[in-house]
Amino acid sequence: xxxxxxFEVPVLKSCLTFVVITAFCFPLxxxxxxxxxxxxxxxxxxxQVVLPNGAATGANVEVTRQFMQHLxxxxxxxxxxxxxxxxxLLKEGEVDLMAGLLDSEQRQQDYHMFxxxxxxxxxxxxxxxxxxxxxxxxxxGLNIGVVQGTRQFEQFDEADSTFFTRTYTDxxxxxxxxxxxxxxxxxxxxxxxGKNILARHPxxxxxxxxxxxxxxxxxxxYIALSRQSEYAVDASRxxxxxxxxxxxxxxxxxxxEFQKNHHGLY
Numbered sequence: 001x002x003x004x005x006x007f008e009v010p011v012l013k014s015c016l017t018f019v020v021i022t023a024f025c026f027p028l029x030x031x032x033x034x035x036x037x038x039x040x041x042x043x044x045x046x047x048q049v050v051l052p053n054g055a056a057t058g059a060n061v062e063v064t065r066q067f068m069q070h071l072x073x074x075x076x077x078x079x080x081x082x083x084x085x086x087x088x089l090l091k092e093g094e095v096d097l098m099a100g101l102l103d104s105e106q107r108q109q110d111y112h113m114f115x116x117x118x119x120x121x122x123x124x125x126x127x128x129x130x131x132x133x134x135x136x137x138x139x140x141g142l143n144i145g146v147v148q149g150t151r152q153f154e155q156f157d158e159a160d161s162t163f164f165t166r167t168y169t170d171x172x173x174x175x176x177x178x179x180x181x182x183x184x185x186x187x188x189x190x191x192x193x194g195k196n197i198l199a200r201h202p203x204x205x206x207x208x209x210x211x212x213x214x215x216x217x218x219x220x221x222y223i224a225l226s227r228q229s230e231y232a233v234d235a236s237r238x239x240x241x242x243x244x245x246x247x248x249x250x251x252x253x254x255x256x257e258f259q260k261n262h263h264g265l266y
Contacts, residue, residue, distance in 0.1 A: 036073065037068060039064060039077050039095065039098065040085075041058075042086060043080040046258075047059045047060040057262075061077070062258050066250075066254055082170040083148065083149050083171070084149035090226045093227075093230075095226065097225055099224070100221055102221060110226070112227060112235040113223075114222055114224070114239055115246055117251060120221055121215070122214065122219070123188075123211070125186065125189065127179055127185055128206075130186060135213060136155055140163055142165070142185040144164055144185065144188055145184040145188070147169055148170060167183075175189075176208065179208055180203075181207075
């Protein structure tokens with residue numbers, strides 16, 4: 001940017017006009033520290049909880065809130081928004097952040113991905129009319145409820161569509177409702193999400209049980225920042241802070257503390 005300054009300086013009773021041309025080069029700076037980012041959430045206890053008054057909490061929410069606070073940012077939140085819709089809004093830059101995403105090549109292209117957890121346990125919940133699942137091979141021929149847009153674990157995500165049927169739903173509660181009615185044979189979810197739903201719906205115990213099969217493979221979970229967000233200029237600083245919080249154990253400590261203080265959600 002070039003700015004012209006006009007000065008009139010008297011010299012020997014005459015005026016000389018000087019034009020000073022000054023060139024300034026401003027680097028692209030991070031957003032102001034008082035800025036507020038929007039996080040897209042669905043009601044997905046205990047990770048994301050939309051309270052009756054519209055306020056947001058949950059392990060994902062509080063971890064992300066602290067992460068942003070370290071960086072000098074504030075957060076606000078969408079209303080309860082279906083997961084797939086959140087992904088689309090994030091891709092388009094209509095919202096800035098999501099938490100709880102698994103990695104993929106496409107997501108790396110659409111979002112900046114900040115690692116915060118790698119201890120995810122996947123479980124299968126089954127209708128009582130279905131035989132127990134003890135190995136991955138037992139999934140053959142089953143109709144499995146899956147939340148639209150979510151990733152589970154590599155072997156499941158890459159399984160051929162002829163091996164088992166995937167029935168997609170907008171949310172995990174809907175999937176469990178279908179399971180209770182026998183409309184699907186099983187539902188795949190994170191272990192404590194599924195247990196939380198069963199605890200909140202004791203009537204499901206007559207028709208649903210957890211199978212023996214679990215997958216504990218160190219699935220990595222990320223906070224995602226849209227590459228279309230105006231705050232993407234600060235992605236490098238965010239990534240460095242995320243690395244520090246992950247390696248120091250702060251992310252894990254925040255999650256554990258939330259669990260201790262919110263037993264009712266687990």
